[in-house]
Amino acid sequence: MSIYRGGIGQWSWTFHRLTGVGVLLFLLVHILDTALIMMGPHWYNKIIRFYRTPLFGLMEIALFAAVLYHALNGVRIIVIDFRPETTVHYKKMFFIQMALFALIFIPVCIIMLGHIAQGLHP
Amino acid sequence: MEVTFQLLRFDPLKDRQPHWETYRVELEPTDRVLDGLEAIKGQMDGxxxxRRSCAHGVCGSDAMIINGRNRLACKALVKNMxxxxxxxxxxxxxxLxxxxxxxxxxxxxxxxxKPYLIEKEARPQKERLQSQEERERFDDTTKCILCGACTTSCPSFWFNAGYVGPAAIVQAHRFIFDSRDGGAEERLSVLNNQEGVWRCRTVFNCVEACPRGINVTRAIGEVKKVIAKGGR
Incomplete structure (x- = not known):
């Protein structure tokens, strides 16, 4: 059996699922790490120190990309659900979505990379 | 020209798992994939x-995955593959x-x-009249040939065989939006549940797979909207 060669819709749906699960996993981890404060400052400060490493800075950029993609794709799906007649333009809508993604992601990514480079990562 | 086919063969009497087999046949570039299968069956391996019947894209018998995508073998030209x-x-x-x-x-x-007309009023003596606009409303979904290409291209269906599937929703749409029909409520109650229209994730594989060019996702969206509004 081979991978089904669906179009744009199949891959946008796959990424929607992946980014959704990814963001959910992050939220679970985030709830756990903030809960560490209940065990006192030692473990909490330790995890916060890790959050300030460049590696986590890069992971934060990936997190931002996942949230942004999931949000924009979600809006596209909502538009299609409320206005089924827009389905005739679904490819165009996806390209507009990705253009918006690039427009927002690239400058934010540059700012976040700048923070990492300058060691200003909060 | 010599054309190479790789077929995923499975004989339940002999095989535990499907396996790929390669065949080479002489075909014209203007031949269809179905012609290749006919040549293999007729000359190499009976x-x-x-399935095939009309071989002209009308009966919907020969839908299969060709080069990774659902197509009718009788509409796929060898030169385009x-x-x-x-x-x-x-x-x-x-x-099987x-x-x-x-x-x-x-x-x-x-x-x-219930893909048939359900009368909403007493049977008229002559035909049931319908304006061109009323007919236009469900024109797209009258084109379905029940080949199954849409339903079997849908990830929601792959992961949940209970999902009613795009083809059945297209058939329901064809009657729900028919001004002469009175069975919309019955059909909508079948589609308004977990295994109904709400399983559609607007993946659009059905639209790309439909050999008749039906905008299946639009039809499903229109049915969703009718349910959300509480009626036609």
Missing amino acids: TLAY KEPIRIEPMRGFKV KDFVVDMGPFFEKYRAV
Whole structure:
């Protein structure tokens, strides 16, 4: 059996699922790490120190990309659900979505990379 | 020209798992993939099993995965296909032999949406009149040939065989939006549940797979909207 060669819709749906699960996993981890404060400052400060490493800075950029993609794709799906007649333009809508993604992601990514480079990562 | 085919063969009497077999046949570039299958079955291996009937894109018998995508073998020209031409049975149904799948569950769901006119008023003496605009409303979904290409291209259906599927929803749409029909409520109650229209994730594989060019996702969206609004 081979991978089904669906179009744009199949891959946008796959990424929607992946980014959704990814963001959910992050939220679970985030709830756990903030809960560490209940065990006192030692473990909490330790995890916060890790959050300030460049590696986590890069992971934060990936997190931002996942949230942004999931949000924009979600809006596209909502538009299609409320206005089924827009389905005739679904490819165009996806390209507009990705253009918006690039427009927002690239400058934010540059700012976040700048923070990492300058060691200003909060 | 010599054309190479790779076919995912499965004989339940001999094989535990499906396996790929390669065949080379002489074809014209203007021949269809179905002509290639006919040549293989006729000249090389008579045990090859697939469905075909009209061979002209009308009966919907020969839908299969050709080079990774659902297509009708009788509408796919060899010259437009990348070689080797890889053929698999449609996904999500039980494979009976080679490319013959059990369409039983597919037609059960088709019947579940009551794909026939349900009279809403006393039968008129002559024909039931309908304006051009009223007919236009469901024109797209009258084109369905029940090949199953849409339903078996849908990831929601692959992961949940209970999903009523795009083809049955298209059939329901054809009657729900017909001004002469009075059975919309009955059909909408079949579609307004977990295994109904709400399983559609607007993946659009159905739109790309439909050999008749039906905007299946739009039809499903319109049915969703009618349910959300509480009626036609």
